[in-house]
Amino acid sequence: MMTTRRLSAMPGSHAWFVLGMLCFVYVLNFLDRQLLSILAKPIQDSLHISDGQLGLIGGLYFALFYCFISIPVGWFADRTNRVNVVSFACVLWSLATMACGMAATYPQLLLARMTVGVGEAGGVPPSYAIISDYFPAGRRGTALGLYNLGPPIGAALGIAFGASIAAAFSWRYAFVVLGAAGVITAIVFKLTVHEPIRGGLDRASASPLIGEVASGFVETLKMFFSRPALVLAALGSGVTQIITYGLGNFTILFLMREKGMTLGQVALYNSLIFGIGMSAGIFASGWLIDRYTRRYKQAYALLPAVSLALAIPFYIGFVWTPTWPLALLLLIGPTFLNYFYLSSSVALVQEEVRPDQRVMSGALLLLVMNLIGLGFGPTYVGAASDYFRAAYPDHSLQMALYTLVPFYFLAIFLFLWLARVLRRDGRPTPNGGIAS
Structure with a gap:
């Protein structure tokens, strides 16, 4: 029988430890996911696959499993031990990563x-909810911003270790070694992290009762898609991810094939760009969210809109410049600015829904984001590259990446629309957020 005891409003040392563990699991989640794009060139050479096939396996096919499995996983996690769900998911995706290294066809x-994809579907949505039950409203933007450092750190470590292992031995060893690290991490996570009280830190008229009946699947589904702010946050984030995943899945292949970088150079320079640039952007966005949303609710939307507008000239310059040193310098801009949307949208959704709806709501956010961004972005860029190959045999990826520019403007439009909704309807919610 669960108690009605509230957790302390101030996060203690254990809360920060849990956040660190969740972030490290997320690092491995994104590291394993990004290995395919990091090692695209040697994989293509070994298995003889095209840009289009690479885009499908890293985009649409992966997204279909990742997105749709996340919904039943989110529903299940809202009713069970979320720590167990994350632990099992980490084991599954890590073993599957090792299997990637053994693939012969x-x-x-x-x-x-x-x-x-099936394993990683159980990692992020439960983690959002666990963090929201360890950190109170007003601190969740920073906590989720720190958690969302997982992708840049994972990308940086994946580039550094994955490319180094592949350069020294084989691309296959990189998958096996890094997958094994995930299995060990899952065991440590299970032994050291404890399930928090659901809703224990939320301001409400009554104390949060853990024994209350959780919202039904259909109820949460209807709630999410009936709220304009949640839907616009998901759509704006999804269109932004067309850019981030479309570019991210082909950046290293583009730099190696069309700008002349080697795996050794990739391991050193790209790991620094992604590790520092993306981390700084995600951390800065989390800090700015907590700072400005206390006074201006529309900051959840304006911060991503402004950052994407600033990223456009840097992105065009990166694609255009003929030398890889200048390309890397210009890549710092999009790497820093493209990811402000993530902490904004996650924090908005977690603030806007009831504690018993958080995991599934996070899963629905990821469903929309990833079906649009992860599903379409890499698939589109790979197919566009194959299409341009006949006319631009040496620069097909460059032409494909140019066609991502209009998606910047579409994403900016959606976030400005979201800002208008948040400004128009800004009633306080029980969780300290805003209603839409």
Whole structure:
């Protein structure tokens, strides 16, 4: 029988430890996911696959499993021990990552990558809810911003270790070694992290009762898609992810094939760019959210809109410049500015819904974001590159990446629309957020 005891409003040392563990699991989540794009060139050379096939396996096929599995996983996690769900998910995607390194054909690699997607579907949504039950409103933007450092750190470590292992031995060893690290981490996570009280830190008229009946699947589904602010946050984030995933899945292949970088140079320079640039952007966005949303609710939307507008000239310059040193310098701009949307949208959704709806609401946010961004972005860029190859045999990826520019403007439009909704309807919610 669960108690009605509230957790302390101020996060203690254990809360920060849990946040650190969740962030590290997220690092491995994103690291394993990004290995395919990091090692695209040697994988293509070994398995003889095209840009289009690479885009499908890293985009649409992966997204279909990752997105739709996340919904039942979110519903299940809202009713069970979320720590157990994260632990099992980490084991599953790590074993599947090891299987990627053993693939001898494209179908075998495809099957292993789909299994990675199934496992990773159980990692992020429960983690959002766990963090929201360890950190109170007003501190969640910073906490979620720190948690969302997982992707840049994972990308940086994946580039550094994955490319280094592949350069020294084989791309296959990189998958096996880094997958094994995930299995060990899952065991440590299970032994050291404890399930928090659901809603224990939320301001409400009555004390949060853990024994209350959780919202039904259909109820949460209807709630999410009936709220304009939540839907616009998801759509704006999804269109932004067309850019981030479309670019991210082909950046290293683009730099190696069309700008002349080597795996050794990638391991050193790209890891620094992604590790520092993306981390700084995500951390800065979390800090700015907590600072400005206390007074201006529309800051949840204006921060991503402004950052994306500032990123456009840097992105065009990165794609255009003929030398990789200047390309890397210009890449710092999009790497820093493209990810302000993430902490904004996650914090908005977690603030806007009831504690018993958080995991599934986070899963629904990821469903929309990833179906649009992860599903379409890499698939589109890979197909566009194959299309341009006949006319631009040496610069097909460059032409494909140019076509991502209009998506910047579409994302900015959606976030400005969201800002208008938040400004128009700004009633306080029980969780300290805003109603839409």
